[in-house]
Amino acid sequence: xxxxxxxxxxxxxxxxxxxxxxxxxxxDEVSDKGYENVxxxxxxxxxxxxxxxxxxxxxNSTIPVYAxxxxxxxxxxxxxxxxxxxxxxxxxxxxxxxxxxAAEYCKEKGATTIxxxxxxxxxxxxxxxxxIANYAENDFGGDSSAIQLYLLIFRLxxxxxxxxxxxxxxxxxxxxxDQLISVKxxxxxxxxxxxxxxxxxxxxxxxxxxxxxGKTYSYAMCVLEEMQWIxxxxxxxxEFFHGTLxxxxxxxxxxxxxxxxxxxxxxxxxxxxxxxxxxxxxxFDTADFELSGISQEFRKYLSPLIMNTFLQRVSVHLEDKRxxxxxxxxxYRKVEY
Amino acid sequence: xxxxxxxxxxxxxxxxxxxxxxxxxxxDEVSDKGYENVxxxxxxxxxxxxxxxxxxxxxNSTIPVYAxxxxxxxxxxxxxxxxxxxxxxxxxxxxxxxxxxAAEYCKEKGATTIxxxxxxxxxxxxxxxxxIANYAENDFGGDSSAIQLYLLIFRLxxxxxxxxxxxxxxxxxxxxxDQLISVKxxxxxxxxxxxxxxxxxxxxxxxxxxxxxGKTYSYAMCVLEEMQWIxxxxxxxxEFFHGTLxxxxxxxxxxxxxxxxxxxxxxxxxxxxxxxxxxxxxxFDTADFELSGISQEFRKYLSPLIMNTFLQRVSVHLEDKRxxxxxxxxxYRKVEY
Numbered sequence: 001x002x003x004x005x006x007x008x009x010x011x012x013x014x015x016x017x018x019x020x021x022x023x024x025x026x027x028d029e030v031s032d033k034g035y036e037n038v039x040x041x042x043x044x045x046x047x048x049x050x051x052x053x054x055x056x057x058x059x060n061s062t063i064p065v066y067a068x069x070x071x072x073x074x075x076x077x078x079x080x081x082x083x084x085x086x087x088x089x090x091x092x093x094x095x096x097x098x099x100x101x102a103a104e105y106c107k108e109k110g111a112t113t114i115x116x117x118x119x120x121x122x123x124x125x126x127x128x129x130x131x132i133a134n135y136a137e138n139d140f141g142g143d144s145s146a147i148q149l150y151l152l153i154f155r156l157x158x159x160x161x162x163x164x165x166x167x168x169x170x171x172x173x174x175x176x177x178d179q180l181i182s183v184k185x186x187x188x189x190x191x192x193x194x195x196x197x198x199x200x201x202x203x204x205x206x207x208x209x210x211x212x213x214g215k216t217y218s219y220a221m222c223v224l225e226e227m228q229w230i231x232x233x234x235x236x237x238x239e240f241f242h243g244t245l246x247x248x249x250x251x252x253x254x255x256x257x258x259x260x261x262x263x264x265x266x267x268x269x270x271x272x273x274x275x276x277x278x279x280x281x282x283x284f285d286t287a288d289f290e291l292s293g294i295s296q297e298f299r300k301y302l303s304p305l306i307m308n309t310f311l312q313r314v315s316v317h318l319e320d321k322r323x324x325x326x327x328x329x330x331x332y333r334k335v336e337y
Numbered sequence: 338x339x340x341x342x343x344x345x346x347x348x349x350x351x352x353x354x355x356x357x358x359x360x361x362x363x364x365d366e367v368s369d370k371g372y373e374n375v376x377x378x379x380x381x382x383x384x385x386x387x388x389x390x391x392x393x394x395x396x397n398s399t400i401p402v403y404a405x406x407x408x409x410x411x412x413x414x415x416x417x418x419x420x421x422x423x424x425x426x427x428x429x430x431x432x433x434x435x436x437x438x439a440a441e442y443c444k445e446k447g448a449t450t451i452x453x454x455x456x457x458x459x460x461x462x463x464x465x466x467x468x469i470a471n472y473a474e475n476d477f478g479g480d481s482s483a484i485q486l487y488l489l490i491f492r493l494x495x496x497x498x499x500x501x502x503x504x505x506x507x508x509x510x511x512x513x514x515d516q517l518i519s520v521k522x523x524x525x526x527x528x529x530x531x532x533x534x535x536x537x538x539x540x541x542x543x544x545x546x547x548x549x550x551g552k553t554y555s556y557a558m559c560v561l562e563e564m565q566w567i568x569x570x571x572x573x574x575x576e577f578f579h580g581t582l583x584x585x586x587x588x589x590x591x592x593x594x595x596x597x598x599x600x601x602x603x604x605x606x607x608x609x610x611x612x613x614x615x616x617x618x619x620x621f622d623t624a625d626f627e628l629s630g631i632s633q634e635f636r637k638y639l640s641p642l643i644m645n646t647f648l649q650r651v652s653v654h655l656e657d658k659r660x661x662x663x664x665x666x667x668x669y670r671k672v673e674y
Contacts, residue, residue, distance in 0.1 A: 044579020064401060071575035072546060075599045076396045079499075098575065162416075203540075203568060209409060221572070221580035227604045229584050231540060233570060235558070238408035238435065242381020243558035245668050247566050262412045273674040331582050337610040 001188055003316050006181060012140040013177035016147035019134060020174060023151040028128045030112055031159035035086035037064035039111075043098045045222040046090040047143055051214025052304040053153045059262075060163035070098040074105050083110035088152060090115070092141045094122025097106055103127035112151070118147055138326070139312060143180060146305040147173065155303075168295070175231040175293040176302075180309045183289045192217065194282060195317030202231060202282075204253045205244060205268050209237040210263030210284075211300075215307050219257070223315050227326040237266040245273065253280040259303030260287055284310065338514065338525055340651070340653050343518065349477040350514035353484035356471060357511055360488040363467045367449055368496035372399035372423035376448075378410055380435045382559040383427040386482055388551025389641040391492045396599075398499035407435040411442050420447035425489060427452070429478045431459025437596055440464035451489070475663070476649060480517060483642040484510065491638075512630040513639075517646045520626045524647040531619060532654030538617075539568060541590045543580060544607050546574040547600030548637075549623075552644050556594070560652050564663040574603040582610065596640030597624055605609040621647065 038049035038057065047069050052069035066080060070089070072082075087106045091099040094117035104127050106113050113130035118135050125131035132152075137143040150173055158166035198204070204224060208216025213236055220232035235244045237256075248254065254274045258267045274281035286299075286306040294302060319326045331337065375394065377387035384406050386661060391404035403417060407426070410418075424443045428436040431454035441464050443450050452465035455472050462468035469489075470609065472483040487510055494505035535541070541561060545553025550573055557569035572581045574593075591611045595604040611618035623636075623643040656663045668674065 044576055047576075055413070058403070058415050058417065060416060062416050066395070069573060069575045071603055072573070072600055075602070076392070076547065077599065078395050079397060079399050080395065080401070110413060218580075221576070225570075226393070226583045227579040228528075231568070231570065231584055232564075233568065236409070238406045239381055239384075239558070241669070241674070242378065243555075245561040245674075246563045246666060247568055248668075263409055265406055265412070270597065276674070277668070310568070329583060329654065330584075331610075331614070337578070337582075337606065337613070 001184060001313070002320060004184065009140055009181065010177055012134070012136045012144050013147060013180060015134040016144040017174040017177065019132060020151055020170060023132060023148060024155055026114060026132070027152060027155040027159060030086055030114070030130075031156065032165050033112070034084075035112060036082065036084040037066065037080055037086070039073070039081060039085055039087040040065065040067040041070050041087060041099065041102050042090045043070040043096060043290070045142070045218045046092070046096070046099065046145075048214040048218030048222070049090060049142065049149065050088075051217070052211040053149050055211045055213070056301060057157070059151060061157045061160060063156065063160055063162065070102040074098070074102050079112065081109065085111040087111050087113045088116070089113060089124060089128065090145055092118045092136060092138070092145070094119060094124040097122070100124050100127055101210045116148055140249055142308045143305060143311070146308060147176070150301070150305070165297070172294050172298060178227060178303070179291050179293055180305070183291070183309050184305055184313050186289050187313055191310065191313035192317045194314055195321040198253060199318070199321040201253050204230065204232050204255055205248070206232055206234045206255045206266070207237045207240050208257035208258060208259070209266045210259060210261040211304050212259040212307055215304050215311070216257040219311050223311070223326075226332065227315065227328070228318055228322060228324055237263070237270050240270050247278050248278045250277065252278050253282070254278055255282045255284065257307060258285040258287070259307065260285060260300040280314055286310075338521060338650070339657060341521065346477055346518065346665060347514055349471070349473045349481050350482060350484060350517060352471040352577070353481040354511040356469060356485055356513065357488055358506060360469060360485060361450060361492055363469070364489060364492040364496060367451070367467075368493065370419075370449070372449060373419065373421040374403065374417055374423070376410070376422050376424040377402065377404040378407050378424060378436065378439050379427045379647040380407040380433060382479070382555045383429070383433070383436065383482075385551040385555030385559070386427060386479065386486065387425070388554070389548040390486050391494055392548045392550070393638060394490060394494070397599055398494045398497060399494065400497055400499065403654050407433070411435070411439050418446065418448065422448040424450045425453070426450060426461060427482055428461045429455045429473060429475070429482070432459040433444055433461070437461050437464055479645045479649070483645060484513065487638070487642070502634070506635055509578060509631050509635060513578040513642070516628050517642070520628070520643055520646050523626050528647065528650035529654045530652055532658040535590060536655070536658040538590050541569050541592055542585070542593060543568065543569055543571045543592045544574045544577050544604070545594035545596070546603045547596060547598040548641050549594050549596040549644055552641050552648070553594040556648050560648070560663075563669065564665070565659060565661055567656055571576065574607050576598070577607050585614050587614065587616045589615050589628055591615055592619045592621065594644060595620060595622040595624070596644065598640060601609065623647075629641050
């Protein structure tokens with residue numbers, strides 16, 4: 001596969017699955033200590049990485065959960081937040097100022113904090129009670145953090161009697177790195193064809209729902225906008241029909257980001273609309289991928305990870321076909337603002 | 338003012354403030370009965386109308402609150418939802434299928450439901466325990482529902498000891514219709530100038546935060562996209578810096594939707610960025626408007642209503658300058674999908 005370093009990928013994702021013991025020990029400790037609610041905090045791609053888990057907590061567990069954008073969380077005076085809150089923060093670099101500030105705010109208030117980072121010794125790692133570190137770069141950081149968040153959140157649910165199948169789920173999850181490579185291979189032709197067909201497209205509507213809404217939002221923003229400088233609208237599939245549909249004509253690109261949870265019919269509705277009203281409809285569907293080691297009952301939870309690993313291939317091909325490096329920035333970490 | 342029917346406006350907003358007694362009686366009854374949490378449900382413009390109140394509940398009260406998109410809520414199996422939930426739903430027509438379906442789902446589960454509608458006898462009104470009706474059309478429906486939601490939500494907080502100033506707040510709120518007309522008059526020149534300057538603009542970035550995020554999102558989607566067929570990106574001000582900023586060049590329109598709550602510095606940051614990197618920066622700021630009968634301490638809560646009434650003037654001028662009726666649709670309620 002183009003620009004794919006298999007060894008590096010297995011090192012990153014292998015590092016993530018190898019954190020199982022550490023993560024379970026942390027979650028068991030904080031669960032035994034007790035907490036009132038869970039806050040999931042990040043900004044940009046990292047808050048978007050939390051949204052699937054907010055959704056899955058809401059739809060599987062009575063643990064109260066709030067996913068909040070770091071910079072807003074630090075000023076809003078959230079009345080559910082207290083020293084009895086359990087906070088999970090994520091910054092791959094460990095240096096994102098808004099997320100580090102949120103962690104420091106949490107520390108002042110006496111909440112229990114867990115931080116996902118790429119490296120120990122970074123400001124976020126130093127600001128939290130329980131740093132969890134696995135080295136990754138932008139390309140594979142999403143898969144790495146997703147694996148860790150599955151272990152964290154599903155273990156939390158297990159400890160609250162909300163997800164009795166945790167052991168089986170985790171046993172299967174730790175086998176996933178090789179299967180994710182297979183997903184990339186299965187999706188390679190579609191990823192390349194999409195990049196070729198749409199390399200000159202100036203605007204896309206990305207739509208998703210349920211546990212794929214976060215990925216839909218962040219792929220549009222963090223890859224197409226940030227890394228490729230292409231305009232996008234990301235819109236929840238149910239919301240699409242209450243405004244955004246009116247800008248669609250037969251030349252409007254609509255990308256349906258389709259997973260396997262209970263919101264799938266919402267995506268099918270957009271798909272049906274798109275089939276009639278545009279010539280530029282793309283369906284990215286996790287159901288198209290075989291996963292040899294994952295039980296059918298768990299597939300729906302894993303859609304965000306499957307979609308993420310596939311979309312990373314789309315990014316690589318967009319970079320290639322468009323001659324626009326994924327690392328190129330005008331502003332971010334280049335100028336002050 | 339262009340296309341402004343003052344008498345009709347005062348009838349609609351007067352109708353909303355006159356519901357104070359009815360709303361307080363309903364809220365006192367459901368509060369005395371008790372509830373575990375509050376669900377705010379709508380779709381498109383109506384879920385966006387709930388977001389300010391979700392934010393204000395979180396930042397002022399320990400009442401657990403979940404704002405959910407109607408169509409997703411009905412399928413997701415939300416584990417916090419039960420017969421002990423208090424649900425507030427909103428559909429101006431009373432016929433929005435997704436919201437009516439959500440109300441019926443709530444009824445089946447035995448939750449307590451309040452429905453905001455334009456008319457009694459509509460499906461949503463018939464599906465809820467407590468219908469609250471005030472006739473309005475699209476133009477003034479946003480102001481009408483906001484007034485009702487302030488009374489509903491702030492009374493709820495008052496009954497939970499989260500907002501002791503309710504009586505003073507409500508006494509001031511019921512005087513607001515005339516002040517909102519004054520806001521429209523104060524903003525008229527800016528509204529017309531914006532419409533003139535940007536009548537041919539093909540794409541806008543709208544950014545907001547805190548209790549104005551919902552309005553930012555819905556103005557972009559429900560007015561610019563749905564009613565004017567102009568492409569938009571709506572992006573939370575804190576999120577802007579984690580992706581969307583990279584598509585900005587000096588010809589990119591950025592509209593900063595600025596209110597008076599604690600997230601104001603997040604908007605100022607986008608404003609500073611925009612001043613440097615684009616020639617097309619617009620600031621819509623509720624702080625620019627005088628409100629003769631509202632205490633300073635309450636202004637921040639009312640930003641969504643103030644902004645809504647101002648933006649309605651922007652819509653009228655866009656319609657006029659662009660020669661594109663706000664009622665024109667390609668698909669919505671015109672074709673099946």
